[in-house]
């Protein structure tokens with residue numbers, strides 16, 4: 001569907017929000033659920049086209065627009081720079097309906113919401129909806145310093161005493177006390193966390209050691225720093241169905257190389273979390289760098305998330 005930018009607001013020096021409305025007032029935007037995201041088309045510095053996924057900030061109760069927020073990445077590939085520098089109010093583009101891999105369970109007795117940096121976007125959506133529904137929750141939101149905390153006033157205004165803000169000034173030792181926050185699990189309690197990989201990793205580790213069941217721990221990543229590693233070697237990908245051979249250099253994802261070769265492969269998050277790109281491995285051994293497969297599935301090496309995972313062997317044959 002076609003959408004139009006109705007407003008752009010500088011939330012912090014590094015974060016802009018974008019309100020998207022339907023370009024045709026006769027065609028309403030599809031409803032969304034908490035945790036949903038949409039993929040926005042971007043043009044990269046080399047002129048190539050790609051998409052970037054952004055969570056919807058406004059709760060489902062606030063209809064008629066999608067508010068997105070984009071943190072400008074200094075070391076990114078240019079998607080966030082495009083959003084910040086090239087887009088203007090009134091610009092139009094096509095999007096698909098929102099997708100959601102980070103659904104808020106409706107039957108929880110209580111929620112803990114944790115956000116790091118721009119990870120506040122789906123978390124604020126959830127908190128706002130829980131306020132509308134008068135459901136019990138606590139929100140912990142961390143940033144380096146107050147002036148870099150996007151939606152700080154919205155968080156405080158909507159969540160009031162449910163919210164606790166944390167400022168570490170760049171020193172992780174002064175960050176959120178996750179050991180205290182996750183100290184005790186009780187039936188009906190669910191935690192949702194969104195932010196950088198180190199925050200997700202810490203929540204997974206601490207909740208695991210404190211006896212939280214996996215089904216009560218929900219997370220969404222914005223980037224996956226393990227996807228590319230210094231000692232990665234080039235890998236040759238053989239696509240079983242077409243016989244196509246794709247050589248993938250380190251630094252490029254297997255998924256992107258396959259897509260560039262004209263193959264119609266499924267994907268969504270591109271950070272190794274949703275499982276949309278999961279592909280059967282017919283020959284060769286992958287190195288798993290995703291957050292989707294469980295320990296047993298990783299050990300079996302029968303499938304891999306091609307958006308982030310790499311190869312131990314110089315050749316992989318994939319069921320594509």
Ligand code: FES
Pocket residue numbers: 266267268269270271272273274275276277278290292305306307308
């Ligand atoms: S696209 Fe989501 S795990 Fe690969």
